Amino acid sequence: MDKNSVFFDDDLNYLRKSLIEHPLYNSMENLSDIKKFMEVHVYAVWDFMSLVKNLQMNLTCISTPWIPSENSLTARLINEIVMGEETDIDKNEVAKSHFEMYLDSMNEIGANTNKIGDLIELVKQGKDIFNIIQNQDISDEIKDFLNFTFSVIKNNKVHVTAAVFTFGREDLIPNMFIEIVRKIKLENKSVESLIYYLERHIEMDGDHHGPMAMNMIESLCENNDNKIKEALDSSKLALKKRIKLWDHIYQQIK
Numbered sequence: 001m002d003k004n005s006v007f008f009d010d011d012l013n014y015l016r017k018s019l020i021e022h023p024l025y026n027s028m029e030n031l032s033d034i035k036k037f038m039e040v041h042v043y044a045v046w047d048f049m050s051l052v053k054n055l056q057m058n059l060t061c062i063s064t065p066w067i068p069s070e071n072s073l074t075a076r077l078i079n080e081i082v083m084g085e086e087t088d089i090d091k092n093e094v095a096k097s098h099f100e101m102y103l104d105s106m107n108e109i110g111a112n113t114n115k116i117g118d119l120i121e122l123v124k125q126g127k128d129i130f131n132i133i134q135n136q137d138i139s140d141e142i143k144d145f146l147n148f149t150f151s152v153i154k155n156n157k158v159h160v161t162a163a164v165f166t167f168g169r170e171d172l173i174p175n176m177f178i179e180i181v182r183k184i185k186l187e188n189k190s191v192e193s194l195i196y197y198l199e200r201h202i203e204m205d206g207d208h209h210g211p212m213a214m215n216m217i218e219s220l221c222e223n224n225d226n227k228i229k230e231a232l233d234s235s236k237l238a239l240k241k242r243i244k245l246w247d248h249i250y251q252q253i254k
Helices: 009-019 031-059 072-086 098-109 112-126 129-135 140-155 158-167 175-185 190-220 225-253
Strands: none
Touching: 009 098, 031 072, 031 098, 031 112, 031 140, 031 158, 031 175, 031 190, 031 225, 072 140, 072 190, 072 225, 098 190, 129 140, 140 158, 140 225, 158 190, 158 225, 175 190
């Protein structure tokens, strides 16, 4: 991402730095710790896809009869991101979403996927997402994180959704974490799918999707001071919610 962008101020940079340097990463020493991390982080992997699809709904035409998008550039950007996030190729050359790859990684190391699976089943039934979150047997920190995401989606300000999507991405997981997982791999090869997911996601976010997302948010804010402020404020709040989630996992591991 272009750190010289108007969207990067001292507060935002501080929050990003706090996440990237969070003590959580160095606290993970074994497979049990990785399981605890994944059983919480999976919710962030999942709700991220709803931000992606909401942007696609707003920036492209997904109804018939088809009409051209108002902004072909942002339409192209989000369609490229959707293709990578929703239909990437896993380590076995099978087309899968990054969320499904993450579930595969969890199953490979023996992490519990029952709770996130139950949530998905309720969503399939068409139940209200806020009621689903409220009634899930998950921590308040996870509920707070999910409620924030779906409140952003419900408010339907596309520049705000784009900002939360852009600054709450998985490029916040530092390369240091991959090195920690690689060390665990020496003892247990069941983390190979997780390593593939992390490397794939960070590669796409940092090298390709990250710059694309910044172009998208800048285009949507249209040099409008009010939109820029709304986008920046929501981005900071998204990062604060992620820090709370990381604090929660850190306390579990400690």
